[in-house]
Amino acid sequence: MTQTPAPRRPSAKPAVERWLETGLFRARWLMAPFYVGLVAALAVLIIVFFREAWVEFSHVMTMSPEGAILMVLSLIDLSLAGNLLLIVIFSGYENFVSKIDTGDHEDRPSWMGTVDFSGLKMKLIASIVAISAIALLKDFMKLAEGEAIEDRHLAWLVGIHVTFVASGVLLAVMDYVTSKTEKH
Template identity: 35%
Template sequence: MPSQSKAGLAERAIETAIYGSRWLLVPFHIGLLLTVIALLAKSLQMTASTVSDVFHLSVKQVIVSSLSLIELVLIASLLLMVVFSSYEGFVSRLDGHAERKERLQWGSRVGFTILKHRLMASVAAICGVYLLERIVEGGNLQGSGIAWTAGAFVLFVTASVAMERFSRADH
């Protein structure tokens, strides 16, 4: 019997360590949140620069600036989507706001499959906006650079659609 209790104690200790290791993800989440703050600072800088120089910029430059801001919004949204779903899925429930109206309705319903689809769709959208930005800019990418960007966009869209179809076939 003593060997069984030692084995049971060791098993509980290992399981406790494994279960507690989920908290090791928190610094990653904090890093992603700090990146969102950095993107916010960059978007404020870009907005201020565009607004202050609006009468000296061409329409093309204003459009490219707007597309860059859209890119930043999509990337920041993607980061927050990962933080919310990953934290709630692997670390702990976000119940500090349960009684408040700020509670996001989708937060607890985003599983791995839905997150995977949203990530792929977001990456495809970001790539599409980047491609459009490069096309509008004109000379910043050579023909082969635009072709590579367009190819990446088609690849992301195709992968996103394929993942969606395969997921529907599983259900």
């Protein structure tokens, strides 16, 4: 009866290499303060949201339909920015620092733990495009109300929005090509 040799274990790494790799792996925790800072930015955004809502709602009885639409667009804009922050906080922390243990909490978003870096990029660019579109729409609404807006300002807004859209399309194409490429 022939005996198959036991699989060979790779040679042990030198202590310096193990120490370096351990240090590099633990360095991911240096990102944690960034996410805490983004939580603080989310708190600031909430304050701005409520201040904006307070100011706008105080004029509700004299508000024109166009003014109401502009108010709603402003609040949606802030909400999208908050959503964007939350996506970056959760996904960034889980992708680069550590998994967030929520147990079996019923309110855990279904996408948590499933958004990889590529998905994070796409969610990020989609949110930026939406925010840019709202800024552009707000100025077009002001223009429709007869407010004077410089052509140069509108041209910049359109140019920036088109740039964001084109960037999003190019990122999606690159991700698609990458997903179809054989892994090495």
